[in-house]
Amino acid sequence: MSKLFEEIDSQDSPLGEISLRRRRIPVFGDRDIYEVKLGDEFLMSSMFVEAEEALSTLGLAAVQGDQLKVVVGGLGLGYTAVAALEDERVSELLVVDALDTVIGWHQDERVPLGKILNADARNRYVLGSFFDLATDPDTGFDPTVGGRKFDAILLDIDHSPTEFLNAANAGFYTTENLALMAQQLTPGGVFAMWSQNLPEARFEALLKTVFSSVESHVVAFYNPFQNCESTNSVYVCVKGEA
Template sequence: MSFLFEEIDSQDSPLGEISLRRRRIPAFGDRDIYEVKLGEEFLMSSMFVDAEEALSTLGLAQVQGENLSVVVGGLGLGYTAVAALKDERISEQLVVDALETVISWHQNELVPLGKELNADKRNRYVLGSFFDLAIDPSTGFDPEHAGKKFDAILLDIDHSPTEFLNPANADFYTTENLSRMAAQLKSKGVFAMWSQNPPEDNFIALLNTVFERVESHLVTFDNPFQGGKSTNSVYVCVKA
């Protein structure tokens, strides 16, 4: 039987104090709920993972071929990464996260999906800034293979294309820097991105300056805190 509330870990990070918590809410059933906070801001909860999983399923559905190499930007609680690995075509997955603390939660299996990610030999953690690696195609995402190209890049870091986890991330959302990231995709490769907000026309227009095809999807899920439904969105882009 779990405690109703427990702080599992709390560490300083370049973005501020980041903490991992576990709680139980009896009204929501017999289950542990895992949460991540950055300072006083809630970043994620294991109660709301539908859109994080849809980021993988919607993105990878547009990828052609076999023996896929995939980058996941942002580890979080691991739901996007685990959902991607359900695609048997994936032969290699790099999960890029700037926070060593978050990677260690999974490596030490302090979060439920850590064990699953650690056991899958296709999965590899990369400690580094997704945004720095994304705009340097000569080096790229794989520290073992400079300039490597990938079949898909799945991004879930910022709250939205206009609301940033770190103000410095804003520089990524330009034609120039999105093009540098797209240079790390193979022909017909896919870039997909999660957002907490409905699809934004200005961002879709920006994506269309870089990619051959752009789609947006509204993902609806139950929100018991609000007594109804909530939505997130997923952008899916295909390179020429």
Template sequence: MSLLFEEIDSQASPLGEISLRRRRIPALGDRDIYEVKLGEEFLMSSMFVEAEEALSTLGLAQVQGDRLEVVVGGLGLGYTAVAALKDERISELLVVEALETVIGWHKGELVPLGKTLNADSRNRYVHGSFFDLATAPATGFDPDRAGKQFDAILLDIDHSPTEYLNASNASFYTTENLALMAQQLKPNGVFAMWSQNLPEEHFEALLKTVFETVESHVVSFYNPFQSEESTNSVYVCVKGEE
């Protein structure tokens, strides 16, 4: 094992080989950087988490009430889930993750935020496809309570509404399937989604076919590899009162 690099785990998955790595870059200071790769593609890095955290803070800022029940689609390195749990109004958080390996990294505390998530009794991991559960409102996200509705659904899985982690995810981004997911939101519930790209007008128009209000937020953060600001975006949508 190198002091500057370690592959913590690598396992086969339905999407290909997925690996968890830890590295240090001396020029960036005394800290461990965690990375997830799927095959040769980098999926996420603990260097760039501002937008993943903003997905929770921006989305939950639009949710009314207390004792909130929230779904996070995509566990990753845990930053969206941990940011959500900082909202004291949350009474239950379901984190839906298709890859059992990723859940195992958190349960086994191979990633730094696993300990935080495991220690919070409000948090529950759900092993399953977000997209399959989202489009089946009769059963829904909670395996213990069919048809349950939530105050917010926060999604961070695909790279963008037009660039998919898995080609089969493309079918989710339609009025019909977004509306099926929206059935799992309470009146005035919120759907928020992360994208690596700037807001896309055609996707905003699609969201408006389902949700009463749609807002797009650009999240900027410093990228030391490019020595400049980078941007992601977060879409925040509010369901009507019905």
């Protein structure tokens, strides 16, 4: 039987100390729960993955065609990336993360989904700032080929478009920088983004200054800690064909 609590790893990062923990809560049954903390703040838990998976399923559902080339911004515990690879149309996946510690957890298979990602030849990890790469279309997301275009960009880094993991990320959420990112999408390509909050009308209006179509989806899931339903959101935006 696994320990009730174990800190698997803890490392300094540019954002502060980041740690990976595994715990068991007997009332929730025979399962390991993986958690990531940044300092004293909980970033993610394998208890709540429905919205992270929905980011991929809803985003890719809006993309037409086959042989899709996809970028995931923010590796986390890997749920968005694995859900993307479950779409058989995806031929290539680049997962961008700014923290080599998080990429290392997956490469070393210290988290459960690392084994799945490592075994899939379509997947590639990219160490770098999503926001820097998103706003530099001449370089772009692929460190081996500059200026590539992708069919979908799926983003799960900040808590919401107004609550940031790093204050420096706030500058991304402008018409100018979203338009720079959109240059890296194919015509009809999709940008989708996760948020911990309900859809925000001001952000929807901002997205509409760049994208031809913007839809917001509320993803509901059961929260056993509060014994009630919780919600997150996924914004799905389609670039015009012209």
